[in-house]
Amino acid sequence: MLTKRIIACLDVDAGRVVKGTRFLNLRDAGDPAELATTHALSGADEIVLLDITATHESRSILIDTVRRTARELFIPFTVGGGIRTLQDAEAIFNAGADKISINSAAVRDPSLIERIASRFGSQAVLVAIDAKKRLELNEYEVLVTGGRKPTGRTAVQWAREAESRGAGEILLTSMDRDGTGSGFDCELTAAVSSAVAIPVIASGGAGASDHFVEVFGSGRADAALAASIFHFGIQDIRELKTVLQSRGIPVRLPC
């Protein structure tokens, strides 16, 4: 049976893994290559590395960090942050990434999805969507540039367009929940997952194993991503998977 994926995310700033709350208050969590290997050995199904400062500081990703992290990693490895062109993507793939994640640049120029997908295949293109609930509209709005800039588009609309342009997966982050540990936004995740045929990775808010049970159940997520709870040893991935299995959720175990 196809299993639900547990993805460990490394938010990287200047070559170090960091983690903040609601995209702010960054603190150091370690070396990306070391953490990626540790997570892979503890049962992570994939690793995502996001250069969280690349977009607004116009820096290109630290290719060396990607190469060093990829070298001994034999599970899927995604890299995002600051990818604006086909050439940016190509450099990341050449450094050893299997998939790239694009966010602001895809909103600005959606044809970027098509160009990268036609060269490297849809399976290699994740479109990352940062969404925030607009209570007055009862909708989820897409924000770009590290969550700083509203776009006026809804998460469901944009996910559908990204799929039709060749995105292979959607990486969906709830900005309301990110870093809070209060649980994934299951309503947001279910709305997007039901609207597209491609897998949806839920992100933002993981704090306990019950949150994963919920997002794989009512949230209809295909995968769930977390960062700080794995880095700081709050949650052991193998233990998390054992809990999920006991609750009837298919996971890769033993791993």
Next chain:
Amino acid sequence: MIAIIDYKAGNLASVKKALDYLGVEATVTDDPKVVSRADKLILPGVGHFAATAQLNGNGLRTAVQERIAAGKSFLGICVGMQWMLMGSSEAADVAGLGAIAAACLRFDSNELKVPHVGWNQIAKVRDSRLLNGIESGAFVYYSHSYCAPVTPETVAVTDYCCPYSAAIETNNLFGVQFHPEKSGPVGLQVLRNFCEL
């Protein structure tokens, strides 16, 4: 030397990296002359079946066929395995190698998501040199929308919508629909088995 055949369809760095890790000498090449000297061939693949048409343009197809006829082992990965069949409904006008008398079809499901992305299990259906030391129930990483049906060459199946060929093997031809370079220790064992044939 193992030739990893580059037909300009996606990212070959991962396969090369895995062979480097295993300490196996491998070259990424699109040169038929290099292919003609290789001891073993790997045809990776991601993306669209139509990309395999590139093999026809520059003499690679002939070079590959000659090496296979000379008894050299060949491993197709993902679209590279699909190429070993007659073709695929993804690009009906592009001919595959035709070593297996069947064609690839798209997953047909209203309930399950297509593409099939993630870790799923294999079930071995007979002895296999490629899957030596790997048990039924092992998890491997998939990313695909088209699959090869179960044929006499099938050595392992995976169930998604219906059972399909996870791995095929006939004489010196081997193929895996999953990505061994992305399937952790299980995948590295598959690659090691191929390299040690």
